[in-house]
Amino acid sequence: MSLQVRPYRSDFEETVKNLSHKAWILFKYNQDYNHQRMSCVFNEDGNLICVGYLRHGIADNHDVFEVEMPTNELALNRMDEVRAALFPTFMETCQKLRNPNKKTKLVAWKDFYGDRAFYEEKGFSPFQTYYIARRSLEESIPEVRTPVGVNVQYHPMESREERIQYTELENQFYQGVVYRSVNMLEWMMGGPELHTISAFEGDELVGSVMCWQTGAVERLFVIPRWRNKGLGRVLITKGFEYHLKNGRNEAETLVHEQNKEAMSLLESMGYTFHVKLVLMSMDI
Structure with missing residues (x-):
């Protein structure tokens, strides 16, 4: 049995809150997220192990959708599976919310979720470099x-x-x-x-x-x-x-x-x- 990806529902609220306070409070109080779909990843035992959503940004000549996918300890040894399960949902959300008249970029911090090889295999390439000062x-x-x-x-x-x-x-x-x-x-x-x-x-x-x-x-x-x-x-x-x-x-x-x-x-x-x-x- 594989991981299951389900759309966020109100009855998941406490479970999401326990996994990621930031994700919970974003979807509860930040009006930017009313139109976006949070995807909840459950393991074979029915336990929530990750929530995935996209943060929408705007630049002069393109839109940006930044991958966010907080996890708990149950996902530590299954990140390849988690990324593979969420990626189609991220693509679907981008297509749904993007401005068809502008270029759209899906972006991810390789340092946040490991395995750069996964993103390169999907067609990602280095875009910008930042430093924590x-x-x-x-x-x-x-x-x-x-x-x-x-x-x-x-x-x-x-x-x-x-x-x-x-x-x-x-x-x-x-x-x-x-x-x-x-x-x-x-x-x-x-x-x-x-x-x-x-x-x-x-x-x-x-x-x-x-x-x-x-x-x-x-x-x-x-x-x-x-x-x-x-x-x-x-x-x-x-x-x-x-x-x-x-x-x-x-x-x-x-x-x-x-x-x-x-x-x-x-x-x-x-x-x-x-x-x-x-x-x-x-x-x-």
């Missing part, structure tokens, strides 16, 4: 001055208008697998901790960074006319200070290999780049 907060933090003409502060985004404005500006700098929707932002704001620090010139949002309880200092952006004035360093430093205040001893972020400007800035702030992640993709 880390910085010890036990080392001294450089002193920086906020540029004249800008105010840096906590940004709670209490109104939907503010959240729409923030998302539209942020997505000018982050697309593809890191694209964010207003629904995604609102879902994250409803979680245990998202602390956003933003820079304003008068009432205009000109830069920002986000902090998470994991120690992440991520999603840094500064609009072009405020670059090369030290504002990025100020925002990162404010992130360090926030995490130190909350008892964390390390900060990390994800950076694209080709974003040399960002890598140089992070290196100047004491980050190192020890973990390399390769994103594999295939055209649909």
